[in-house]
Amino acid sequence: MASAMKATPQSVEANWQQIATRGYSAQPFLDPPEVEALKRLYDTTVPEVPSPFFLSVFMATDVRRTILQGFCSILNQKLAVLAPGFRIVGASFAVKKSGSVNGRLGLHQDCSLVDYDKHMGLNIWVPLCDVDSNNGCLRVAPYTQRLNFVGFLPPVASPCASFERGLGEPYLSALPMKAGDACVFDGRLFHASEENHSKQDRVAAFFNIIPADQPIRLNFRNPETPDRLDVYHANTEFILQFNPLIYPDEGQLNKVTYVESIQFQERKLSLADLAALHPKAEITESLAVTRSTEPSTSHTSSAPAFWARLLTRFRRRQQ
Numbered sequence: 552m553a554s555a556m557k558a559t560p561q562s563v564e565a566n567w568q569q570i571a572t573r574g575y576s577a578q579p580f581l582d583p584p585e586v587e588a589l590k591r592l593y594d595t596t597v598p599e600v601p602s603p604f605f606l607s608v609f610m611a612t613d614v615r616r617t618i619l620q621g622f623c624s625i626l627n628q629k630l631a632v633l634a635p636g637f638r639i640v641g642a643s644f645a646v647k648k649s650g651s652v653n654g655r656l657g658l659h660q661d662c663s664l665v666d667y668d669k670h671m672g673l674n675i676w677v678p679l680c681d682v683d684s685n686n687g688c689l690r691v692a693p694y695t696q697r698l699n700f701v702g703f704l705p706p707v708a709s710p711c712a713s714f715e716r717g718l719g720e721p722y723l724s725a726l727p728m729k730a731g732d733a734c735v736f737d738g739r740l741f742h743a744s745e746e747n748h749s750k751q752d753r754v755a756a757f758f759n760i761i762p763a764d765q766p767i768r769l770n771f772r773n774p775e776t777p778d779r780l781d782v783y784h785a786n787t788e789f790i791l792q793f794n795p796l797i798y799p800d801e802g803q804l805n806k807v808t809y810v811e812s813i814q815f816q817e818r819k820l821s822l823a824d825l826a827a828l829h830p831k832a833e834i835t836e837s838l839a840v841t842r843s844t845e846p847s848t849s850h851t852s853s854a855p856a857f858w859a860r861l862l863t864r865f866r867r868r869q870q
């Protein structure tokens with residue numbers, strides 16, 4: 552198993568630049584003891600996996616709470632360096648069963664948890680074993696965060712459904728990663744994963760972070776008013792209780808705070824839409840995981856400065 556490498560000012564800067572431009576960065580994150588702690592948490596909370604692709608967010612609230620608390624205590628120290636001032640608001644184990652059939656996850660976007668015109672929300676995917684194209688590594692569609700699509704619940708068919716099967720570079724990049732590496736991506740980025748052809752289940756820790764002083768912002772699409780999104784502020788307890796696949800009932804809506812109703816128009820995408828997002832000069836850029844060669848003892852303290860610059864760049868793009 553790989554151990555996290557020491558972050559250098561150059562590698563930290565490169566990682567945040569990648570997130571600000573192409574929407575994601577794959578980087579060393581956890582050391583072996585933290586990977587082992589996550590594996591133990593997985594073994595004690597997910598006794599059986601009922602489907603070829605499984606997310607623990609569909610388990611009972613108590614189990615989801617144990618998983619969220621476990622992620623926080625195992626990850627918070629490393630997270631304070633990776634993304635200072637952010638908090639974990641959603642936590643799940645994402646499992647692709649060994650020899651999976653029908654476990655493929657098509658190109659999609661997750662639900663938004665912030666107002667991206669004002670704040671940054673990030674998803675972090677950390678495999679607990681080495682991953683590559685054979686066992687269902689994460690695939691990302693570079694630059695798709697630039698579409699600035701709002702992710703809403705309950706989810707509908709992907710806007711890319713008509714063309715995304717078999718898509719490859721440069722529009723969909725498979726990310727081989729070592730156990731404990733992190734793919735940190737803009738919450739608006741489209742991503743996917745294929746089947747696990749290996750003999751072992753592929754387990755990943757998958758979590759969402761938002762600025763610590765911000766409420767969780769959820770966009771619900773009522774099937775009766777599909778041209779609008781109802782925006783609510785929620786707390787983590789609500790996240791632990793609700794079913795993301797179902798429009799919340801009256802009782803559940805009483806537990807969140809109504810913010811506003813915004814206009815919404817569903818859009819389908821084409822390959823040409825994806826191609827238009829790619830800066831020509833950047834298409835040939837290497838998409839390999841950035842890793843330095845020094846073993847980990849401590850992390851650089853320069854992350855906050857880069858983080859501030861990332862946010863500045865991010866906000867400038869929104870204007």
Ligand SMILES: O=C(O)CCC(=O)C(=O)O
Nearest residue numbers: 645656661742743744755
């Ligand atoms: O774990 C995976 O294969 C991908 C998970 C994912 O994309 C998701 O749950 O949104």
